[in-house]
Amino acid sequence: MGGFPLTAWQGYLDAHAARFLDEFAELLRIPSVSTSPEHQGDVRRAAQWCAARLAAAGFSEARVCESGGHPLVYGEWLGAPGRPTVLIYGHFDVQPPDPIELWQAPPFEPAVRDGRIYARGASDMKGNLMIAVAACEAFLHTSGRLPLNVKFLLEGEEEVGSPSLPAFLREHKELLAADLAVSADSGQAGEEQPMLLTALRGLAGLQIDVRSASSDLHSGIMGGIAPNAIHALVEILASLRGPDGAILVDGFHDDVRPLGPEERQEMARIPDDTPAMLRHAGIRAAHGEPGYTPRERNWARPTLEVNGIWGGYQGDGVKTVIPCEAHAKITCRLVPDQAPARVLELLERHVHRHAPQEVEVSVRPLPGQGFPYRIPDDHPGQLAAERALRTVYGKAPYRYRLGASVPVTALLQEILGMQTVAFGFSMFDEGMHAPNEFLRLGNFAKGQRAFCLLLEEVASD
Amino acid sequence: MGGFPLTAWQGYLDAHAARFLDEFAELLRIPSVSTSPEHQGDVRRAAQWCAARLAAAGFSEARVCESGGHPLVYGEWLGAPGRPTVLIYGHFDVQPPDPIELWQAPPFEPAVRDGRIYARGASDMKGNLMIAVAACEAFLHTSGRLPLNVKFLLEGEEEVGSPSLPAFLREHKELLAADLAVSADSGQAGEEQPMLLTALRGLAGLQIDVRSASSDLHSGIMGGIAPNAIHALVEILASLRGPDGAILVDGFHDDVRPLGPEERQEMARIPDDTPAMLRHAGIRAAHGEPGYTPRERNWARPTLEVNGIWGGYQGDGVKTVIPCEAHAKITCRLVPDQAPARVLELLERHVHRHAPQEVEVSVRPLPGQGFPYRIPDDHPGQLAAERALRTVYGKAPYRYRLGASVPVTALLQEILGMQTVAFGFSMFDEGMHAPNEFLRLGNFAKGQRAFCLLLEEVASD
Numbered sequence: 001m002g003g004f005p006l007t008a009w010q011g012y013l014d015a016h017a018a019r020f021l022d023e024f025a026e027l028l029r030i031p032s033v034s035t036s037p038e039h040q041g042d043v044r045r046a047a048q049w050c051a052a053r054l055a056a057a058g059f060s061e062a063r064v065c066e067s068g069g070h071p072l073v074y075g076e077w078l079g080a081p082g083r084p085t086v087l088i089y090g091h092f093d094v095q096p097p098d099p100i101e102l103w104q105a106p107p108f109e110p111a112v113r114d115g116r117i118y119a120r121g122a123s124d125m126k127g128n129l130m131i132a133v134a135a136c137e138a139f140l141h142t143s144g145r146l147p148l149n150v151k152f153l154l155e156g157e158e159e160v161g162s163p164s165l166p167a168f169l170r171e172h173k174e175l176l177a178a179d180l181a182v183s184a185d186s187g188q189a190g191e192e193q194p195m196l197l198t199a200l201r202g203l204a205g206l207q208i209d210v211r212s213a214s215s216d217l218h219s220g221i222m223g224g225i226a227p228n229a230i231h232a233l234v235e236i237l238a239s240l241r242g243p244d245g246a247i248l249v250d251g252f253h254d255d256v257r258p259l260g261p262e263e264r265q266e267m268a269r270i271p272d273d274t275p276a277m278l279r280h281a282g283i284r285a286a287h288g289e290p291g292y293t294p295r296e297r298n299w300a301r302p303t304l305e306v307n308g309i310w311g312g313y314q315g316d317g318v319k320t321v322i323p324c325e326a327h328a329k330i331t332c333r334l335v336p337d338q339a340p341a342r343v344l345e346l347l348e349r350h351v352h353r354h355a356p357q358e359v360e361v362s363v364r365p366l367p368g369q370g371f372p373y374r375i376p377d378d379h380p381g382q383l384a385a386e387r388a389l390r391t392v393y394g395k396a397p398y399r400y401r402l403g404a405s406v407p408v409t410a411l412l413q414e415i416l417g418m419q420t421v422a423f424g425f426s427m428f429d430e431g432m433h434a435p436n437e438f439l440r441l442g443n444f445a446k447g448q449r450a451f452c453l454l455l456e457e458v459a460s461d
Numbered sequence: 462m463g464g465f466p467l468t469a470w471q472g473y474l475d476a477h478a479a480r481f482l483d484e485f486a487e488l489l490r491i492p493s494v495s496t497s498p499e500h501q502g503d504v505r506r507a508a509q510w511c512a513a514r515l516a517a518a519g520f521s522e523a524r525v526c527e528s529g530g531h532p533l534v535y536g537e538w539l540g541a542p543g544r545p546t547v548l549i550y551g552h553f554d555v556q557p558p559d560p561i562e563l564w565q566a567p568p569f570e571p572a573v574r575d576g577r578i579y580a581r582g583a584s585d586m587k588g589n590l591m592i593a594v595a596a597c598e599a600f601l602h603t604s605g606r607l608p609l610n611v612k613f614l615l616e617g618e619e620e621v622g623s624p625s626l627p628a629f630l631r632e633h634k635e636l637l638a639a640d641l642a643v644s645a646d647s648g649q650a651g652e653e654q655p656m657l658l659t660a661l662r663g664l665a666g667l668q669i670d671v672r673s674a675s676s677d678l679h680s681g682i683m684g685g686i687a688p689n690a691i692h693a694l695v696e697i698l699a700s701l702r703g704p705d706g707a708i709l710v711d712g713f714h715d716d717v718r719p720l721g722p723e724e725r726q727e728m729a730r731i732p733d734d735t736p737a738m739l740r741h742a743g744i745r746a747a748h749g750e751p752g753y754t755p756r757e758r759n760w761a762r763p764t765l766e767v768n769g770i771w772g773g774y775q776g777d778g779v780k781t782v783i784p785c786e787a788h789a790k791i792t793c794r795l796v797p798d799q800a801p802a803r804v805l806e807l808l809e810r811h812v813h814r815h816a817p818q819e820v821e822v823s824v825r826p827l828p829g830q831g832f833p834y835r836i837p838d839d840h841p842g843q844l845a846a847e848r849a850l851r852t853v854y855g856k857a858p859y860r861y862r863l864g865a866s867v868p869v870t871a872l873l874q875e876i877l878g879m880q881t882v883a884f885g886f887s888m889f890d891e892g893m894h895a896p897n898e899f900l901r902l903g904n905f906a907k908g909q910r911a912f913c914l915l916l917e918e919v920a921s922d
Contacts, residue, residue, distance in 0.1 A: 234770075432679050
């Protein structure tokens with residue numbers, strides 16, 4: 001406990017730590033993979049679990065809400081009139097577990113090893129979701145009240161880009177009205193080093209489909225005559241990025257806010273974890289746009305990645321076909337002030353301009369577009385979060401950007417007019433979106449304490 | 462029957478036509494896909510079926526022979542001492558049926574429609590195999606003898622490049638000794654237009670495997686930092702061929718015999734079926750090495766094709782990963798005097814030279830290397846075949862090359878010292894290696910007649 005005053009909520013958190021972990025594991029056991037149609041029922045089960053859990057924590061209202069896609073969960077406790085209201089955001093869906101053969105244990109059978117809990121969704125973000133719920137429960141079950149009004153909004157489509165969220169926000173503006181949003185979908189820089197998130201990247205994605213003939217062809221009989229869909233796709237993909245990683249799409253960088261010397265200096269002050277990240281991921285050397293450090297590229301420059309490619313024969317041995325189809329999925333991470341629709345337009349134009357004439361090329365947007373996001377350093381919510389983190393960690397948080405995307409932050413700003421403080425306790429090495437994802441149990445406990453303090457700090461503003 | 466004298470064998474072929482078709486269908490029902498480990502038993506069943514069928518046709522010996530891989534079938538009738546001996550070559554294995562969803566009927570349930578029989582292997586080459594067997598049976602069951610000595614060698618690994626054949630030929634030189642080989646794995650130019658094959662292309666293939674990290678990575682957290690295995694593979698593949706289809710591998714064309722003006726003129730005399738081939742295959746425009754006609758490219762120039770590519774996420778929706786692995790299968794069709802091992806060496810060197818340093822690239826040869834092949838126009842076997850085809854079709858055969866590979870021809874020359882006459886009755890539009898493969902029943906009957914004549918012509922030389 002160190003130098004912390006033993007508050008009622010702290011005592012409660014300590015007393016119920018084992019149960020919170022059990023409940024966390026219960027949630028991890030639900031394979032709520034939002035991108036897979038066969039897991040539709042599991043995503044709904046996760047929603048029902050969350051609604052029931054909020055009710056058990058003492059929220060006066062907690063319900064599953066329908067949307068065009070996977071359901072959402074709304075909860076509220078509004079027993080502090082005159083006090084501010086925060087809207088806590090999170091998601092209960094997870095990434096697919098594949099490649100499943102690389103997991104050391106089944107991805108939906110949580111296993112505790114060496115102070116960590118391993119399962120798909122442990123770090124992204126069922127742990128952070130449980131942290132927020134546990135913190136609220138600690139207030140409600142000890143004092144019967146929260147220090148301010150709290151609304152919960154949990155979605156089941158974050159990992160597919162929150163397609164139903166914009167309409168839901170627009171239709172429930174009043175219900176969701178708050179002074180500040182707190183996104184639990186975030187992390188810290190280290191076990192002993194807090195951080196404050198100041199920017200997130202946006203997302204835009206598309207699929208390219210190439211067709212060169214009505215069926216696969218015999219490479220002997222048609223070789224030298226027929227075009228090859230894979231070669232055509234390769235040509236298109238090679239035109240999108242240079243070998244050095246620079247994006248070559250015309251106009252792609254037009255709306256990118258240039259990185260000033262002060263910003264670059266501030267970023268450079270934070271210890272560089274790139275070498276450790278590379279080592280951890282088994283990477284030979286960092287790679288990307290020349291003229292920027294890896295961190296600058298990850299935090300403040302857009303990227304373009306082929307996420308998947310397929311075409312022709314993928315089985316054992318040899319099959320001498322000229323494949324008639326080839327496909328690629330591509331996503332871009334965007335930075336201020338890029339707009340997803342504009343980026344997609346530029347990409348589509350580029351693809352068609354570089355498409356070999358002898359094949360048929362079509363392009364379609366992938367779900368999950370999202371604007372990039374920034375919150376000012378002196379925003380009161382950021383300052384409250386800074387005080388809470390200083391108390392728990394005993395030091396000032398880094399001002400961090402993040403290369404990842406949480407589309408909700410841009411949507412909450414655009415539709416509900418509120419800024420978002422990111423307040424989560426995952427770490428970068430925890431295998432999010434990859435096999436053997438885990439969360440550190442130390443952070444699970446520390447996060448609950450920090451979250452209680454955050455609610456008190458915002459309440460006292 | 463037109464102007465043909467009604468020989469005993471012709472009467473027999475007519476009388477037993479329905480049974481021959483039934484037996485052909487029986488063989489087509491065996492899914493003898495040699496590239497798929499799960500069909501290993503089916504390939505063996507096809508071998509057993511062929512051995513039994515040769516015995517029933519009247520061959521004095523007919524047996525399944527073991528090899529390192531799929532078994533072979535040997536048969537012989539040597540009751541014509543002092544007469545020449547021919548070695549009839551064929552294969553009873555077939556290509557995989559995928560993409561299976563594009564078949565109008567199940568690929569291993571033969572269906573007769575509009576004078577054609579549809580099934581995987583109908584055209585390549587179970588029909589041609591049955592033609593040769595039926596022709597021999599017609600002699601043996603009417604006169605009790607063949608006009609010359611006949612040996613049969615049928616293999617089950619042609620579609621995977623005949624990996625066990627070289628050793629089998631070397632170990633059975635005496636058993637297989639003959640004056641001439643006849644490969645039934647061939648075709649004709651049209652229903653009314655015969656052809657004589659004078660050259661075949663060879664084959665060399667390799668797989669490229671790229672690894673960029675120990676697991677797939679989150680494209681937000683690692684984007685701008687981590688290399689992407691797919692982009693690295695795309696870069697390598699783009700370096701192999703220019704957008705115009707020209708092969709850019711250093712030294713690749715060094716051993717290619719240049720195409721002389723006379724050869725080009727002779728090729729141009731044969732009506733060009735390229736427009737029909739393109740239309741039939743649903744191709745917008747022919748594509749390939751500049752400076753050559755499509756036929757010249759297909760007959761006398763080497764090609765390089767990516768047959769398959771895969772990496773990253775291929776499922777529904779979006780998955781924002783930086784993939785850690787990417788793979789491609791590549792095969793080249795070779796022309797005289799290219800050697801498969803030398804071509805592979807050049808390819809491997811090229812791939813490593815163009816491999817981005819930040820990823821790990823490995824290359825391994827695929828099974829099925831084969832030398833290109835040529836038989837002189839005035840070879841006695843070619844002249845005998847020409848006489849047989851003239852009798853049946855009433856016109857001179859085209860002197861054809863073929864873009865495809867039948868590795869056995871080069872092997873029979875190299876190991877057993879014999880030349881091969883190609884004598885089959887498939888046609889180019891019959892969907893070999895593609896969905897909805899079929900054989901024309903008219904050619905099935907005509908082929909049996911022609912094959913009987915061929916045996917007589919060779920015997921009378």
